[in-house]
Amino acid sequence: CCVLCLCCVLIVLCLCCVLIVFCLSHCRYALGMEDGRIKDDDITASSQWYETTGPQYARSEGDGAWCPEGQLEPSDSQYLQVDLGRLTFLTIVGTQGRYARSSGNEFARAYRLNYSRDGLLWKSWRNRLGNPVMEGNKNAYASVINDLHPPIVTRHVRLIPVTKLSTTVCMRVELYGCPWDDGLISYAAPEGQLMMPPGYPIASLNDSTYDGTRERRRLSGGLGQLTDGVIGLDDFLLTRQYHVWPGYDYLGWRNDSLGTQGFVEMEFVFDRQRNFTSMKVHSNNMFSRGVKIFSSVSCQFKPHLIANWEAEPVAFKTVLDDRNPSARYVTVPLNRRAAKSLRCRFYFADVWMMFSEISFQSVKKIKSRTRLPMSLVLISANPSASDSPDVSNTPVLIGCLVTIILLLVIIIFLILWCQYDCKVLEKVKRHNPTLKSVEAKGRLFRCFYFEREFGMMSANSCKERRSYWCLYLSVFVIMLVLNMNYFCPAACGGGYAEPDVTQCTPHQCFHSNAPHYAETDIVRLQGVTGSNMYAVPALTVDSLTRKDISAAEFPRQQLIFREKLGEGQFGEVHLCEAEGLPEFLGEGSPLPDRDGHSVLVAVKQLRADATSQARNDFLKEIKIMSRLNDPNIIRLLCVCVSSDPLCMVTEYMENGDLNMFLSQREIESTLTYANNIPSVSLSDLLHMSVQISSGMKYLASLNFVHRDLATRNCLLDRRLTIKIADFGMSRNLYSSDYYRIQGRAVLPIRWMAWESILLGKFTTASDVWAFGVTLWEIFTLCKEQPYSLLSDEQVIENTGEFFRNQGRQIFLYGPPLCPPSLFELMMRCWSRDIPDRPTFEGLYQALRPHVSQ
Ligand SMILES: *[C@@H]1O[C@H](CO)[C@@H](O)[C@H](O)[C@H]1NC(C)=O
Ligand SMILES: *[C@@H]1O[C@H](CO)[C@@H](O)[C@H](O)[C@H]1NC(C)=O
Ligand SMILES: *[C@@H]1O[C@H](CO)[C@@H](O)[C@H](O)[C@H]1NC(C)=O
Ligand SMILES: *[C@@H]1O[C@H](CO)[C@@H](O)[C@H](O)[C@H]1NC(C)=O
Numbered sequence: 001c002c003v004l005c006l007c008c009v010l011i012v013l014c015l016c017c018v019l020i021v022f023c024l025s026h027c028r029y030a031l032g033m034e035d036g037r038i039k040d041d042d043i044t045a046s047s048q049w050y051e052t053t054g055p056q057y058a059r060s061e062g063d064g065a066w067c068p069e070g071q072l073e074p075s076d077s078q079y080l081q082v083d084l085g086r087l088t089f090l091t092i093v094g095t096q097g098r099y100a101r102s103s104g105n106e107f108a109r110a111y112r113l114n115y116s117r118d119g120l121l122w123k124s125w126r127n128r129l130g131n132p133v134m135e136g137n138k139n140a141y142a143s144v145i146n147d148l149h150p151p152i153v154t155r156h157v158r159l160i161p162v163t164k165l166s167t168t169v170c171m172r173v174e175l176y177g178c179p180w181d182d183g184l185i186s187y188a189a190p191e192g193q194l195m196m197p198p199g200y201p202i203a204s205l206n207d208s209t210y211d212g213t214r215e216r217r218r219l220s221g222g223l224g225q226l227t228d229g230v231i232g233l234d235d236f237l238l239t240r241q242y243h244v245w246p247g248y249d250y251l252g253w254r255n256d257s258l259g260t261q262g263f264v265e266m267e268f269v270f271d272r273q274r275n276f277t278s279m280k281v282h283s284n285n286m287f288s289r290g291v292k293i294f295s296s297v298s299c300q301f302k303p304h305l306i307a308n309w310e311a312e313p314v315a316f317k318t319v320l321d322d323r324n325p326s327a328r329y330v331t332v333p334l335n336r337r338a339a340k341s342l343r344c345r346f347y348f349a350d351v352w353m354m355f356s357e358i359s360f361q362s363v364k365k366i367k368s369r370t371r372l373p374m375s376l377v378l379i380s381a382n383p384s385a386s387d388s389p390d391v392s393n394t395p396v397l398i399g400c401l402v403t404i405i406l407l408l409v410i411i412i413f414l415i416l417w418c419q420y421d422c423k424v425l426e427k428v429k430r431h432n433p434t435l436k437s438v439e440a441k442g443r444l445f446r447c448f449y450f451e452r453e454f455g456m457m458s459a460n461s462c463k464e465r466r467s468y469w470c471l472y473l474s475v476f477v478i479m480l481v482l483n484m485n486y487f488c489p490a491a492c493g494g495g496y497a498e499p500d501v502t503q504c505t506p507h508q509c510f511h512s513n514a515p516h517y518a519e520t521d522i523v524r525l526q527g528v529t530g531s532n533m534y535a536v537p538a539l540t541v542d543s544l545t546r547k548d549i550s551a552a553e554f555p556r557q558q559l560i561f562r563e564k565l566g567e568g569q570f571g572e573v574h575l576c577e578a579e580g581l582p583e584f585l586g587e588g589s590p591l592p593d594r595d596g597h598s599v600l601v602a603v604k605q606l607r608a609d610a611t612s613q614a615r616n617d618f619l620k621e622i623k624i625m626s627r628l629n630d631p632n633i634i635r636l637l638c639v640c641v642s643s644d645p646l647c648m649v650t651e652y653m654e655n656g657d658l659n660m661f662l663s664q665r666e667i668e669s670t671l672t673y674a675n676n677i678p679s680v681s682l683s684d685l686l687h688m689s690v691q692i693s694s695g696m697k698y699l700a701s702l703n704f705v706h707r708d709l710a711t712r713n714c715l716l717d718r719r720l721t722i723k724i725a726d727f728g729m730s731r732n733l734y735s736s737d738y739y740r741i742q743g744r745a746v747l748p749i750r751w752m753a754w755e756s757i758l759l760g761k762f763t764t765a766s767d768v769w770a771f772g773v774t775l776w777e778i779f780t781l782c783k784e785q786p787y788s789l790l791s792d793e794q795v796i797e798n799t800g801e802f803f804r805n806q807g808r809q810i811f812l813y814g815p816p817l818c819p820p821s822l823f824e825l826m827m828r829c830w831s832r833d834i835p836d837r838p839t840f841e842g843l844y845q846a847l848r849p850h851v852s853q
Pocket of ligand 1: 079122
C-alpha cells in the first residue's frame with residue numbers, strides 16, 4: 001500500500017511539473033490587475049455607479065468590483081478600459097462578478113472586447129469564427145476564463161459587458177499574456193488567395209483575423225494570422241483550429257496572380273527603431289502540391305517613418321528542398337540593420353508560396369537579465385513566449401504544489417495511524433473476548449471516528465481496513481488528477497485542456513523526458529589546443545607518465561620554424577622543418593614526403609600559460625595518438641615532452657583540410673575542363689568517402705570515439721590521401737560550425753547525433769551519425785553548412801524531433817551529386833535507434849564497390 005501511495009504522489013508531482021512547464025513556456029502570465037502592477041490611473045471606465053464601485057475596484061482581489069452607472073440596457077456600450085503600459089500579447093481574459101462577502105449579486109453574463117494599439121483607433125475583437133461576444137459569468141463568485149482565439153497584440157483593452165435584458169452588472173477582471181517583444185505593430189501584404197485544384201478541397205488562404213484595412217486586394221495597417229502564434233501544419237489543408245476551412249492557418253499567394261513580377265511584397269512597421277538580427281518566416285513546403293518556401297528574399301530598410309528606403313537591400317537566397325515536405329521556419333539574417341520599417345520581397349520558387357507566421361529578432365537595448373540557461377534558449381523559436389519569462393506566477397505554483405503534497409502526506413499519516421490503532425485493537429481482541437465493551441469505549445481507537453466518517457465500519461480485519469483506505473486514496477488521487485485545472489487555476493490562467501505531452505517543445509521535453517546534458521562531458525569536449533581528441537573513457541590523468549607515451553623524444557633544436565598554421569586556446573600549430581627526422585625514426589618507418597635531409601612536419605605546441613588541466617589533456621592526447629597507426633589517421637611522429645613547452649610532431653598535410661579543399665572546387669565537367677577551374681570528379685568524392693570510412697573503421701576497432709568527425713577534421717596530403725585528424729589548426733575559421741553553451745563549451749551540433757546532444761552520450765554509433773553528415777558535406781562539395789536553413793536553436797529543436805520520432809524531424813536533403821543508394825546509406829546513419837545504424841565496417845564494405853565502378 002505504501003508503495004502504491006508513493007507512486008501516486010510521484011504521478012501527481014510529475015503532472016504538476018508538466019503543468020508548470022506548460023504554463024511557463026506559454027504566454028499566460030497574469031498582467032497585474034490583481035497584484036497591482038497595473039496602476040489605478042491606468043484603469044478607467046465610461047461610467048461608474050458609486051464611489052465604491054469605481055474602475056479601480058475591478059481587480060479580482062477584495063470585495064469590490066466595477067459597476068457601470070444604472071441599469072445596463074441591451075443597446076448600451078459601457079466599458080472598463082485598461083492601459084497595459086506597453087504592447088502586450090494578450091491571450092486570456094478572466095472575469096468575476098461582485099461578490100462582496102455574498103452580499104453582492106451582480107455579474108456580466110457576456111461581454112465583448114475592444115482593443116487599441118495606439119489608444120486612438122479602436123478595433124473590436126472577434127473569435128476565429130467571427131463571433132465578437134464571449135461568455136461571462138454565471139454567478140457572482142466563480143471566475144470565468146476565456147482564452148482568446150486569436151490572441152491580440154495591443155496596449156489598451158476595453159471590456160464591454162453586453163446583456164439581453166436590462167440588468168445591473170459588475171465586473172472584476174484579470175488579463176493574461178506577455179510582453180510583445182517583437183515590436184511589430186503592423187504588416188501590409190497582398191490579400192491571400194483561393195486555391196482551387198481539381199480533386200482537392202478548396203483551400204482559402206486568406207488572412208481571416210487581419211485587423212487592418214482591406215483595400216484593392218491589399219491588407220494594410222494591421223496584424224493577423226502571421227502574428228497569432230499559431231504555426232501551420234505540414235499539410236496546409238489541415239489546421240490546428242476546429243470548424244474552420246482548409247488552408248486556414250496559412251496566408252498564401254499564387255505566382256501569376258500578382259502580375260508578372262514573381263514576388264510578394266510585404267511591409268512591416270515597428271514600435272520604435274530596432275537593430276534587426278534576423279527574421280523568421282514559417283513557410284509551407286508541400287512541393288507535391290506546388291507549394292515551396294521562397295527562393296530568395298530581399299529586404300529594404302527605413303530608419304524613420306518619414307524617410308526614404310535605404311538604397312542598399314539585404315538579400316538572402318534560400319536553399320530549396322525537394323525532399324522534405326515539412327513546413328519550416330526559414331531564418332533570414334538581417335545583418336543588424338537599424339530600421340523602424342522594413343519592406344521585403346519574397347520571390348516565388350514554385351506556383352504557390354504560403355506563410356503561417358513571421359517573427360523578428362532584434363538587438364536588445366539593455367542586457368538586464370543574465371543569459372538564459374540552455375534549456376530556455378531552446379524555446380526562443382517561439383519568440384513571444386520565451387523572450388521575457390516573467391516568473392511572477394512561480395509562488396502560486398509552488399504554493400499549489402505544496403498544498404497537494406501536504407494533503408497527500410496527511411492522508412498517508414492517517415492511514416498509518418489507523419493501522420496502528422487497528423493492530424492494538426486486534427491485540428486487545430485476542431486477550432479480551434468481550435470486544436464489544438472495548439469498542440464502545442472507543443476512546444482508545446481514535447481512528448474509528450474517521451473511519452465512521454468515511455463509512456468504512458463494515459471492515460472487520462486490519463487487512464480489510466487497509467484495502468478500504470487504499471481504495472479511497474486512489475480515488476482521491478484520480479480525482480485530483482482529473483481536476484488539475486481547478487487545483488491550479490491562477491497558475492496558468494485556468495480552464496484549458498491538459499497539456500499534450502506528445503506536443504511538447506524540446507524545452508518541455510528536456511524537463512519531462514530526457515535527462516540533462518552531462519556537464520562534465522561538455523567541458524571535456526573542448527580539448528586543449530582548441531582541438532578535441534579521441535576520448536578514452538577509462539583513462540585517468542594520474543596514470544599518465546612518460547612511459548605511457550610510446551613516441552620517441554626528438555631533439556627540440558632540430559625543429560626549424562617555418563610558419564604558423566593555426567592557434568587554439570592553449571596552444572599553436574606551426575609548420576616546421578625537422579632536420580634529420582628520417583634518420584631519427586630509422587629505416588622502414590614510412591615517412592612523409594621528404595625534401596632531402598629534412599622533412600616538413602606540423603608541430604603542435606602547448607603554450608606556457610596553459611592550465612594544468614590543459615597540460616594533462618595534452619599528454620593524454622599524445623598518449624592516445626601514439627597508439628594509433630593507420631594509413632587514414634594522422635600519425636604522431638615524435639614528441640618533445642622532456643622540457644617545456646610540450647610539443648607533438650605530426651605529419652604535415654599539404655593540401656589542408658577537406659572542407660577547404662572541396663569548397664574551392666567544382667564538379668568535373670567539360671566546362672571546368674575548358675576554363676581550367678579546379679575540379680573533382682564523382683569518383684574522387686567516393687574515394688574520399690571510402691578512405692574516411694576506413695580510418696573510422698580502424699578507430700572503431702580500438703573502441704575510440706572521435707566525437708568531432710567532419711570534413712574540417714579530415715586532412716589531405718600531397719597525393720590527396722585523407723587522414724583523419726582533429727587539430728584545431730583552423731578552428732577559428734569554422735567557429736560557426738560550433739554551438740557555444742554559455743561560454744562553457746563549443747559543440748558541433750550540426751554533426752552530432754540526437755543522443756549526443758540530448759543525453760551527452762558519445763559512442764561509435766554517434767560517430768556513424770557524424771560520418772553520414774560528413775558524407776553529405778562531401779557530396780555538396782562543402783558549399784553549404786548542414787541544415788543551413790535552421791538556426792542553432794532550431795537544430796537543437798530538430799534533435800528533439802529525432803528523439804520523439806513522430807515524423808516531424810527534418811533530415812538533410814539528398815545532394816544532387818549523390819547517387820540514391822548512397823543517400824540511403826546516409827539516411828541509415830541518421831536512424832534514431834542505434835542498432836539501425838550501420839557499423840563502420842559495414843559502411844566501408846558498402847562504399848568500396850562504388851569506387852571500382
Ligand atoms: C468598439 O470598436 C468598434 C469598432 O470596431 C466601435 O464601432 C465601437 O464603438 C467600439 N466600442 C467601444 C465601446 O469602444
Ligand atoms: C476567408 O475565407 C473564408 C472561406 O472562403 C471565408 O469564409 C471568410 O469570410 C474569408 N475571410 C475574409 C476576412 O475574407
Ligand atoms: C509561375 O510558376 C510556373 C511554374 O513554376 C512558371 O512556369 C511560371 O513562369 C511562373 N510565373 C511567374 C509569373 O513567375
Ligand atoms: C544599432 O546600430 C547602430 C548603427 O547602425 C548603432 O549606432 C546603435 O548603437 C545600435 N543600437 C543597438 C541597440 O545596438
